[in-house]
Amino acid sequence: MHAAKPGSDSPVRGVAVRRARPARRLRHRAAPTLLLMGLALAGAAPARAQVAAQASPMTRPQGAPLTGAQIYRAACANCHGVDGRGSSFSVVGFREPVVPDLADCRATTPETNRQWSAVDHKGGPARGFSARMPAFGSALSDDEIRRVIEYIRGFCGDRRWPRGELNLPRPFFTEKAYPENEVVLDGAYVHRRPRALDQTLFYERRIGTLGQIELLVPFGAHERTNDLGAPARRWTGVRLGDVAVAYKRVLFHSLRGGTILSAAGEAAFPTGDTREGFGVGTTVVEPAVLFGQLLPWDAFLQAQGAVGLSMNRSKAPHEAVWRAVLGKTWIPVRFGREWSPMVEVQGVRELVEGGVTEWDIVPQLQVTLSRRQHVRGLLGYRVPVERGTERSREFLAYVLWDWFDGGLFQGW
Ligand code: HEC
Known part of the structure; x- marks a missing residue:
């Protein structure tokens, strides 16, 4: 519960959170021989026959499909190393970019198979990476690429890391269950008089395998x-709202079931100027439960339940908040931009005698902006359902940057 939004009688706004991955920072492994260098070069222009010929005939009965391991060793290991940790300069013959460490769970688990498939089919540039990562789309079949990706997944043997597939598009209000390394700047604009612009800057950072910390600065x-x-x-100047810190931790995740469940806690401090309508004037502690579920056809459901506990109930009442969002991701051009329309519903109820629940419906659209898909934008509109005449509608927007995946201006 931060900067009180005029027009939103309920300033409760959950902790927020995003996704992550570290720069493709990879340890070089001083490796092998000059002989491999030839293979590395061959890797830049692979052909199906070549890949097949390199796979050991001993392990491949005539006509049997190549396994992921065979494809990997024949087509990828020259650069990526037999163990996935990347070959050294003396093997690959280039220093930049560094060949990513495919065994680094922190870096690889947030990547989706869809993302990797794009890189494998179309080469590095398909996702704003270097053309040193060759395109295999004409050398390998879809099925072979699927198998080799499955094989690479084995390099991170630690299943405690939640997979990027569970990292669903960020809705405007509902907080995500997936832990993120992100910076998000959002804004809500009340266009009817008295007008108001409220923004929040979020900084999110993963801690360990399952945790995430967050700083929220509303203004x-x-x-x-x-x-x-x-x-x-006449307008107030730009004013600070109630600054908050939060922690989130994944309690359960299953790629097979498409489910992720997390718990979060946020504390918002009375840093806002309440006379001007910013902040609520007391500390509010907000425990929350966060849930995400993959559905068929790239659809998804996310939900959040939270209670805002006010440390001074004469300034702000306790509140209960629940939110849910249903959406679906469309990719009109194969390996292209992702469009995720969503409809969000939220209810906020002051926990006082005779308190009423205020409902909002929030249609919105998220789209990937950068080729790497680490910068995304969202546009939405909040429509109060009840008391619609008293509470104002708002335009909503955000820009999100997954800083772990590269600089803001890289990967376009
Ligand atoms: C000629 C060397 C070379 C070969 C051969 C090669 N790669 Fe790569 N690959 C790279 C480099 C270099 C990068 C990093 C590009 C960058 O960061 O700009 C990369 C990146 C990747 C990534 C992206 C990882 C991430 O951080 O998201 C994947 C996935 C990948 N390679 C898979 C494969 C697979 C699968 C094969 C074999 C079918 C293969 N590569 C063959 C050089 C190679």
Whole structure:
């Protein structure tokens, strides 16, 4: 519960969170021989026959499909190393980019198979990486690429890391269950008088295998009202809202079941100027449960339940909040941009005698902006369901940057 939004009588706004991965920082392994160098070069122009010929005939009965391991050793190991940790400069013959460490769980588990499939089919540039990562789309069949990706997955043998497939598109209000390394700047604009712009800057960082910490800094500017409550056409300057810190931890995740469940706790401190309508004037502690579920046809469901516990109930009441969002990801062009339309519903209820629940419906659309898909944008609109005349509608937007995946201006 941070910067009170005028128009949203309920300032509760959950912890937020995003996805992650570390720069492709990889340990070189001083490795092998000059002989392999030839193979590395061959790897840049692979052909199905070549891949097949390199796979040991001993292990491949005539006509039997190549296993993921065979394809990997024949087509990928020159550069990526037999153990996935990357071959050294003396083998690959280039220093930049560094060949990624496919055995680094922190870096590989957040990547989806879909993402890797794009890189394997179309080469590094398909995702804003270097063309040193060759395209195999004409050398390997879809099925072979699927098998080799499955094989690479084995390099991170630690199943405690939640997989990137469970990292669903971030809705505007509902907090995600997946832990992220992200920076997000969002904004909500009340377009009816008195107008208001409220923004929040989120910084999220993964801690260990399952955890994430977060800092939220809300700020904004509101149109002032006169003594009668009418818009005065003068604005406050940019003011700080209630700054918050949060921690989140994954409790359960299963790629097979498509399910992820997390618990989170947030504390928002009274740093806002309540006289000007920023913040609630007391510390609010908000425990929450977060849930994500993959559905057939690239659809998904996410839900959040939270209670905002006010440390001073004369300033702000306790509140209960529940949110759910249903969406689906479309990729109109194969390996291209991802479009994720979503509809979010949220209910907020002040825990006081005779408290009513206020409902909002929030249609929204998220789209990947960068080729690497580590920068995404969202546009939405919040429509209060009840008391619609008293509470204002808002335009919503955010820009999200998964900083672990590369610089803001890299990968376009
Ligand atoms: C000629 C060397 C070379 C060969 C052969 C090669 N790769 Fe790569 N690969 C690279 C380099 C270099 C990168 C990193 C590109 C960058 O970071 O800009 C990379 C990146 C990748 C990535 C992206 C990892 C990430 O961080 O998301 C995947 C997945 C991958 N390679 C899979 C494969 C597979 C599968 C094969 C074999 C079918 C293969 N590569 C063959 C050089 C190679």
